[in-house]
Amino acid sequence: MSSSSRRRRVIRTVIGLAAVLVLSVVGAGAWFYHRLDTNITTFDAGGVATERPPAPTPTARGASVPVNVLLLGSDTRNDGNADLGGGDVGVGHSDTAILLHVYADRKHAVGVSIPRDALVTIPSCRLPSGDWTKPRTSQMFNEAFTVGEAEKGNPACTQNTVEALTGLRIDHTIVVDFKGVAAMTEAINGVDVCVPNDVNSHNIKLKKGPQKLSGPPAVDYLRARYGFGDNSDIGRMKRQQAFLSSMIRKVQSQGFSLPTLLPLADAATRSLTVDEGLGTAMKLVDFAQSLQQINLSDITFVTAPWRFSTVQNGRVDLVHPDVDTLWRLLREDRTLDGQATGEVGDAASATPTAPTESAPSPSPTATPLTAEQLATPVTVVNGVGTDGLAGHGSAAIRAQGYQNVALGQTTGGRLRTEIAYDPPFKAVAEQLAALFPGSRMTEEPGSEGITVTLGRDYHPAATGTPTPGVPSGVPAAATGPLPTTVPSAIAENSRSADTDPCANLTFG
Template identity: 45%
Template sequence: MTGGSRSTHAHRSGTPGTARKRGRAGRLLVTALALLVLATGGFGWVYLKLNGDISTFGADGLSDDRPPASVRGQNVLVIGSDARTGGNSDLGGGDKDDIGRSDTAFLLHVYADQRHAVAVSFPRDSLVDIPPCRLPDGSWTPARSGAMFNSAFSVGQTAEGNPACTQNTVEKLTGLRVDHTVVVDFKGFAALTDVVDGVRVCLPHDVYQKDLNPKRASRGERIFAKGEQTVSGQKALDYVRLRHGIGDGSDIGRIKRQQAFVAGLLKKVKSDGLTPTRLLPLANAATESLTVDPGLGSADKLVSFAMSLKDVDLHDTKFVTVPWRYQGARVAIVEPEADALWSALRADRTLDGQNASGHPANGGSGGTGATPTAGDSASPVSGAGIAVAVYNGTRTRGLAARAAERLRSEGFTVTATATASTQDHTATVIEYGPGQKERAGTVARFFASAELRPVSVPGISVVLGRTYADHPSATPAAPSATVPARDTRSADDDPCSDLSYG
């Protein structure tokens, strides 16, 4: 009532001409607003819906001891969760009340030139050091050595998982600061593949129900035919989760197919056009089952990040698995090859040695080199301040003494030389205690193909193997422009190439 009275009074107090002008202006304004709503209402609704759907995890679970922020490229940790909550059990089976686990994980490094990218996969059963992580009650766990990588996501035993703990683990392992973390569950993944009308994949042979569920008594029906095909929804999920019945049935082999799938997805999205119009439906499909860090917790930030990738070339988008070897039933990360990979990413250097920082290297006009940074494998080797004990793990007399003499000449402090408990070592092993990984990597530069192994006791010990006895040069490994990465895949590779081991 008050509003109506005030409006009437205002109309009467003006002249008739003024009133007519105001009436026409009002009608024009209403018409313009109506057209604006019709033109943008869809996008506005989608943005509001996206913002309402995006879930974030708390930054209070991130470590206080983090690597420095990069002034060059950015790093995004992508975690595939096998949580069964929220309808996910209908797609992946299992108990809906089970705890969340990380089924797959990779670190995407987008180079500063925004034309190159590399995704580094972490085998879920690789042995790593897990730093202190926050529990739901606010307390923190003690650090753990030699734990399985995917156990970080399960710290706290919650249905939604612990992405902050996985991020802490990746930062400790790589020395790279993770700028953003994204967790996608079964539903989000399936919806994403539906909205792009499927992804082109390939199978080396026919696949049956028993291959997906080895507990079945019979082979069951054929679920995939040999060769190329387009999959989406449940079929796409089955493809990326498939492990048994292909190659050696290992998680490493599955990683190869997951990399091929993500490559196919990128190829499909790029071919459709990376524009806001195309991205919004993709984001809408994904965000209902997406959990991100607070820095990506809005629709405009998500779309803006995706748009920043539009100039990354498919051929220059690489997929690689962290350097690894089998250690019994688990996977060990191989040093110093892994450290060389992280050093290259810190320096914004591609796997083939190119400078992708967007700036000339060493003050030059371009080139492919990269300025060495602290911790870079190209930095000079010095043993100053590093104490190490040397043990002879072979039957070659005097081997420990000779290695110790060489290490002293390079500035190392040798605390002891002795015979190892056994003399049948083939490879040289460098054991290091808590907080000594970087220094152990420096020691490893003097021993070709040495294996780094974390132990619970303090200090660094070298157990010399037959490889050193046969080639006792102890010369620091020459830094290479290229990163020692095997099984590298490009996003534009043939979808049928290199799909499994064995």
């Protein structure tokens, strides 16, 4: 055999072996991705409200937009979680809820912890039967997750609640249970935490001091309430924020490469429930990689401004106008000190284009409403079906100072605007009627508030334009100049992700 023939044979052999190797790797990769995809559970998008805050739009060609992700921790004991959390099998609550706002520049992020005991309005939510509930006021925030008592909870209802509360459109919702936390911490070989004191309470035992936790002990650290400070959920949120900071630090130190992220995704997907937009392993990995340019010092965790409720013992009230300012800063993609962060131009901002007209003047009234009357529960329903109609109506109502305004489920077919009210709220209903000329008032005993159902006679221009800087359909709760420093009520409830992990871990 000639030397040239031998060379050609060797080359063919090498090419053949290379082809076999490539096919094997690709086949193994495809198998691995398929396994991850089959791990993931998604929740039905049909439960997401039809009336939602608008999606942000880029301010310049090629610019990014902010992304809002709702992170929920389920304390369900179903599906083997009782081995980690103890207690009875049953539908869980979302005792951990963090709204992560990733700025358009992809270099800053804010995570807002919403207290589980916060009293909020739970808007209309879908039941497993397909029916929709009526909005309920003064409910504990974590009750939204249990609406319908589905085995996997009701993430869509919690998402609806957060959108109604904040005026922010939620792009993705992720639910993780105890098993997911245990698996993810093991996948990255533990998370460095600090335990402020020895704990031996409610079957949870932790030793004081800095240490690395993974698996069941990490779950104990995150879910423990008793044995720290005043045993409150507020202190637990502080430790959860510190834990997430350490977890982010660990992932960043290992890099955002596929060898790092895929094992983490494999561990996570076995216990995740996500929206359909994150329903594949690669979508999760792509989202994680989109965050790799954010420095730890540019991630801030905030507990929504709060105080203990004076109405319901043991519950929490969100503090106005401080919490309204926080939501507005995030809606306008501003840092907590009011600065713009857009990608394009020196002063660019990812704030959606907003009307430049003046805000509506309050309607003249014979007797100004009291603070108590302005807190009356008001539900705004789109009775026509036109996109964003209820959002416009709620913005007009909030611009008059009303604080407890929620969006109801679209009905359609209504010709004339109707204002249904419980008799104790007649005076408030009469003043609302002035905002909607030609509307009809209907007494509805036992309704515990007011429902404004918008008809074809309602035209947004008739009640003024939305407040400048607030997109159409978004509650105009906080108006006026933006802050130039971090407001004190926000600063005192904040911690940077690069804060000493042993600092500020308890409350009381």
